[in-house]
Amino acid sequence: MHVPILKQGDCLIASVQSVLSDADLLQLRDDLADRVGKFRSRGVIIDVTVLDVIDSFATRTLRAVAHMLLLRGAETVIVGIQPDVAFAMVQLGLSLEGVGTSLDLEEGLAYLDRRFKKSLKHGK
Amino acid sequence: MENESRVAISSAADIVTARQKGRALATQLGFDGSDLTLIATAISEIARNIVAHAKSGEIRLTPLNQNGKSGILIVANDEGPGIPDVNRAMQYGYSTAKGLGVGLPGAKWLMDEFEIESKVGNGTKVTMRKWLK
Numbered sequence: 001m002h003v004p005i006l007k008q009g010d011c012l013i014a015s016v017q018s019v020l021s022d023a024d025l026l027q028l029r030d031d032l033a034d035r036v037g038k039f040r041s042r043g044v045i046i047d048v049t050v051l052d053v054i055d056s057f058a059t060r061t062l063r064a065v066a067h068m069l070l071l072r073g074a075e076t077v078i079v080g081i082q083p084d085v086a087f088a089m090v091q092l093g094l095s096l097e098g099v100g101t102s103l104d105l106e107e108g109l110a111y112l113d114r115r116f117k118k119s120l121k122h123g124k
Numbered sequence: 125m126e127n128e129s130r131v132a133i134s135s136a137a138d139i140v141t142a143r144q145k146g147r148a149l150a151t152q153l154g155f156d157g158s159d160l161t162l163i164a165t166a167i168s169e170i171a172r173n174i175v176a177h178a179k180s181g182e183i184r185l186t187p188l189n190q191n192g193k194s195g196i197l198i199v200a201n202d203e204g205p206g207i208p209d210v211n212r213a214m215q216y217g218y219s220t221a222k223g224l225g226v227g228l229p230g231a232k233w234l235m236d237e238f239e240i241e242s243k244v245g246n247g248t249k250v251t252m253r254k255w256l257k
Contacts, residue, residue: 019144022136052161053143055168056226084161091162092169092230093216 178204
């Protein structure tokens with residue numbers, strides 16, 4: 001299922017609504033890369049609260065999306081990884097390697113806010 | 125007693141179907157919480173392995189009842205090229221399909237029992253079990 005992407009100030013919010021096939025994940029990657037340029041976004045939140053499985057492919061794709069968006073100038077934070085999903089990911093030895101994560105949407109927005117302030121302080 | 129179900133795997137979309145059916149059967153059998161997620165994730169990894177290497181195959185999900193223990197049996201069969209070096213394929217981080225090399229060894233960690241048989245030219249069979257605690 002297609003993932004809707006909302007614009008909220010400097011940020012984009014991609015809110016996953018149902019289970020994602022591999023094709024949906026790749027579509028999300030392409031959509032986000034496109035929108036980040038279009039809206040000149042500096043932060044992206046991917047809300048995966050509804051995902052009941054994050055397997056090796058999903059992990060690799062989310063990681064790739066975040067790294068790709070960073071190259072486009074936007075920071076990504078993944079929010080809403082469920083406790084059972086986190087447990088399975090750890091069992092599988094999967095990590096998001098350097099990609100920001102937050103508990104939920106609210107924490108994700110606060111996380112990006114802090115990152116923006118930090119980059120302002122450094123005069124970027 | 126719930127019946128076994130079979131899911132044909134020929135495209136990435138079937139991976140989702142297989143793990144949903146697996147989760148549904150495991151729920152009926154009395155698994156809960158993190159076990160359901162572990163089972164669904166293990167199915168996802170072995171189904172992905174079929175799509176990546178064999179193009180098509182089948183996953184069979186069967187209720188288990190042995191010596192008063194119940195559980196779920198998951199068998200993945202394909203008629204793909206087979207794995208020349210099974211030990212190597214079971215090494216964490218080893219992949220021939222540009223993956224993370226996590227699928228097969230990862231599935232083993234998620235389940236209670238895991239066996240893999242493969243013959244070059246004859247396909248691969250993965251058998252996994254998880255017991256209800």
